[in-house]
Amino acid sequence: MSEVQGGGPARGRGKWLWAVVGVVVVAGLLYVAVTSFKPAGGLKPLARGEMAKLVVDDRPQPQPVTAQDAQGRTVTLADLKGQVVVVNLWATWCAPCVKEMPTLAKLQSEYAGKPVKVIAISLDKGDADVAKARAFIADKAPLQFYHGDYSLAFSLTPAAEGLPTTLLFDRDGRERARLAGGADWSTPEAKAVIDRLLAQS
Numbered sequence: 001m002s003e004v005q006g007g008g009p010a011r012g013r014g015k016w017l018w019a020v021v022g023v024v025v026v027a028g029l030l031y032v033a034v035t036s037f038k039p040a041g042g043l044k045p046l047a048r049g050e051m052a053k054l055v056v057d058d059r060p061q062p063q064p065v066t067a068q069d070a071q072g073r074t075v076t077l078a079d080l081k082g083q084v085v086v087v088n089l090w091a092t093w094c095a096p097c098v099k100e101m102p103t104l105a106k107l108q109s110e111y112a113g114k115p116v117k118v119i120a121i122s123l124d125k126g127d128a129d130v131a132k133a134r135a136f137i138a139d140k141a142p143l144q145f146y147h148g149d150y151s152l153a154f155s156l157t158p159a160a161e162g163l164p165t166t167l168l169f170d171r172d173g174r175e176r177a178r179l180a181g182g183a184d185w186s187t188p189e190a191k192a193v194i195d196r197l198l199a200q201s
Contacts, residue, residue, distance in 0.1 A: 049189035060174035096182030106186035
């Protein structure tokens with residue numbers, strides 16, 4: 001004599017229904033986790049190696065950065081919104097500036113096709129020095145020539161301590177960090193900072 005199993009088809013449907021509910025719940029949790037994910041950590045942990053002198057701004061702010069390009073057109077940070085912008089203030093008479101410029105060119109090359117723009121602004125005075133700066137940059141592709149008044153260094157908050165000074169801006173045009181003095185911008189440490197800005201913007 002065979003035993004009669006309880007539940008029959010209704011019990012099978014119940015197990016199937018719970019399986020579907022479980023899948024929906026897991027999918028929902030994964031969706032929330034992915035859409036709300038933001039890269040952990042700020043820029044401070046990345047201030048090491050070549051970036052050891054990086055000073056992170058705890059209250060990101062816009063800055064009055066204005067320069068003229070090779071054609072004499074005015075360029076502001078607002079024109080570059082949507083990109084991570086690396087602004088480097090330099091001059092031809094500044095030995096650390098001249099030394100680090102090829103590394104800034106390498107940094108720009110590394111991010112070709114990505115929303116990263118390196119703006120090296122010469123603060124040279126006088127026609128002869130400006131011409132010298134223009135010729136110097138012409139040999140540092142893909143960098144382009146930009147020139148600014150020396151007062152730009154003092155219009156920043158806080159003012160630039162000297163040359164070179166490099167300021168890092170997020171995609172909203174807010175200064176997130178700066179580095180006073182020369183650095184090698186082609187290093188993994190420098191790229192880690194730019195990658196973090198790209199991920200957090």
